[in-house]
Amino acid sequence: MKWCGTRRPVGALLALTAAGGLLISGCSAGSGGDTKARDSSYARGGPAPLPVPDRGSGGRHDGDRREGEQEDSLEVAPDPDYLSTFALDVDTASYGYARRTLAEGRLPDPSAVRPEEFVNSFRQDYERPAGDGFTVTVDGARTDEEDWSLVRVGLATRTAGPDGERPPAALTFVVDISGSMAEPGRLDLARDSLATMTDQLRDDDSVAVVTFSDEAETVLPMTRLGGNRGEVHDAVDSLEPTDSTNLGAGVETGYETAVEGLREGATNRVVLVSDALANTGETDADAILERIAESRREHGITLFGVGVGSDYGDALMERLADRGDGHTVYVSDEEDAREVFCEQLPRNIELTARDAKAQVAFDPETVAEFRLVGYDNRRVADEDFRDDGVDGGEVGPGHTVTALYAVRTRPGAAGHLATATVRWLDPDSRTPHEETGGLEAGDLARSVWGAHRGLTVTATAAYFADSLRSRDHRYGALPGAPAPGELSGRAGDLADRTEDADVRELARAIRAAERLE
Template identity: 70%
Template sequence: MEQRYPTPGPGTAHRRTRRLRVALLALAATGGLLLTACSAGQDSNTSSADRSNRTGGLPAPAGSAAAGEQRGQSPDDSPSADHLSTFALDVDTASYGYARRVLADGRLPDPSQVRPEEFVNSFRQDYDRPDGNGFSVTVDGARTDRASWSLVRVGLATRAADSGERPPAALTFVVDVSGSMGEPGRLDLAKKSLDTMTDRLGDDDSVALVTFSDEARTVLPMTRLGGHRGRVHDAVDDLETEDSTNLGAGVEKGYATATDGLREGATNRVVLISDGLANTGDTHADSILERVSRARRDHGITLFGVGVGSDYGDALMERLADKGDGHTAYVSGDDDARKVFVDQLPQNIELTARDAKAQVAFDPETVAEFHLVGYDDRKVADEDFRDDNVDGGEVGPGHTVTALYAVRTKPGADGHLATASVRWLDPKSRAPHEESGQLETDALHDDVWSAPSRFQVTAIAAYFADTLRTRASEADDVGSLPGNPGLGELGERAHAQAKKTEDQDVDQLAEAIDEASGMK
């Protein structure tokens, strides 16, 4: 069974300013209430183990190493533990994008909206890439300054995004035109983004446009762009805000329009652009998507959610994307829009893998306990790893997926540490494929901060998310992830890596850490 690591002792803590501590405490309490409410509202067939994984605050399962520690026993004396970790792949980045927006506005993000995997997956990685569809697997790690604890990085990469030939795309834009979208940086940014994306698509691609407020309507049926780009631009330019937000009606109409305009051999995708603040009609992601489940399952229509706005319904948009076989991104300004709709266009509309799942097997001879950082609502039962009827994640070209683990090795342990495997279905034939990678203890870097730059950036992003969402106590300045040095040192290391990598994304990470640290 996956273990929870103990909270670092006071001797490892750096001091926060009192105001930051109080702010985090208040937000953490709110996040705990939200998580409890969310857990209570899960489907009746959701197991208690799944719910405890999501809340993260329940006691460790009986028989596990962590449970042994709670009873005052040595973890090594407790019954044998399960050393498998299985999860569906996730390429969402909206949580990190929205956190940056909130921090820039002078606020701390709600801990319940901080998903560490989305922080980590927001940055470029240095993994080798495969030649064809599917994944390469990279496994590396580094020791922390906590005795016996290491950070282990499992990196999965798809082939490079090719701006040349690709299958045609049939995209149904579903645009929120409710009153809340009238705020600057919402509908105006959405219109600019759609115009830009329309110009970047090929002549053989197709576009439809659906809007929703109190009701939903199809503004433009599926239209080939060759010779008709002007029609799309005209339809986008005419968009104006109206009244309430019936997001359920918009999604339902969007899938119906996508089904009517379905193209064989094309990538059929709904692109939902909204602030996610549903207040009319059905506001529950599961029931919304249940009504369109046939379109998803029978026709393979996937969902790409793009969030906008200073107030953003993150939970609803994230749930829609997870259940809609897709992913989410957040756009706060022109730079983000260019990245999502131009630079990352191929990976956001094309698929190279369906129902992708990862499973990491830690060697019980060397590993005492481990903890997967994030992926709280993407956990998959270990026995379902090779069950291709169980939903996984959809991934496009040019994507990387990173899973970071905190791993405590046994005293004097040496040898094999972990085997990481990824399983996916070919997007056309649905034939299953697998790939694996290995890690030995002697391959661990001696220290996180002497590891390669991209590993350090991964660690900084994870530690930052950990600090923002931790249930901090008055004595603690850091989160519970082993080796977390606190915001002050994280900011310094982020600035150093931004200078070393000359990466604008890392520079923005450093700025976000500074903003969090400066809330005195």
């Protein structure tokens, strides 16, 4: 199979998403592990200046949530709170897996639907910065529900440069060869993907291969590709499904292999390819990653999860990637794999920002209440926004990150509505930087269905995700949601207007879901 040839700075997958910019040479065309989920989804009350809001004396803020309590996207924060803070996230696995599930005639489990991953699955045309860091775009439009609008915060990094400009890569592929991987579209797709990737890497890149079933084994130690591609191909071709799934052993051995083959000046990654259906050994994400904590923290080795299979342990893979400062994607077929290898992988090898967080400050003179759509496990306490010891997300070149808010404006609102600030650390010097963007209440004049293409696509994806998880009583309907059966028509019209194949696929998925409701 062959697939592809504001404020100035302060201070001085989908297969194998982690391979990042490795395939740029053949294709011409990130996690808040320790982040505390402590910000509210709705807010109403008095003023809250940046950077640290006055908490007041009464009520309990989301930041006081106790360990193990259930997060609830509809929790209302007491006064005062007009800030919303979260770690950036570029995962897309939830949307990919939902499409696969719907194509098989099943509705996805509401708990596996993460709206931010639906929204971030679509290309956006935000302005790009010239160097490392972000641009901030804030826009919005009115919904069909009185006084409610959707406000979009868009963050973009620079475009990926030519392949020769990236650092060399040292990749440790940890491949699940358990019995469940024998299903078509699992291990066979992983083998073909790895083989294609091997032909596209540069001679100064390195690859290691670890397999796991009931035990883990290093099939190929870290090997420089120049003059050794045949050896890598032999290791990949030898992958065959065997027994049970000891995912914990695979991750631990993968990190040990990555540390042994660590290359200074290179991008060191562990790439986990699995259906994440762990049934042997350690199966808890936190416990698995605690065993390799030193490798993660001292050596900066990050974990990228690539999900495959019709039965897929989404929750475990997503948690592993978050705790491992990485990303997840889901791949169901060759088309997905082609998109990842030629378009998405270049964004995930080189870092342009570490520990990136966003904070949106709403103006209490114009905003009555607001809700952040999704990012439920990426919330950060407002006072931790400028605490660079609190984990954020890792983001590479070519990425866009979108956050959507439902906002109820005050009657006759005029003037400033919101200011969005993104803060990140330089990937090498760890110097902090910030950039901001703002929005006025008068910019909300249009209907969301007649707005800029990108905003309408974002709204459609968010409404779709909201409808899929609204069967879970913990989640309420997003304001302005189309009536049952109407969303697919909206999506179809949007696909015709944009002539976008990805939007056309979204419309098909929405129709499939409406038939199953």
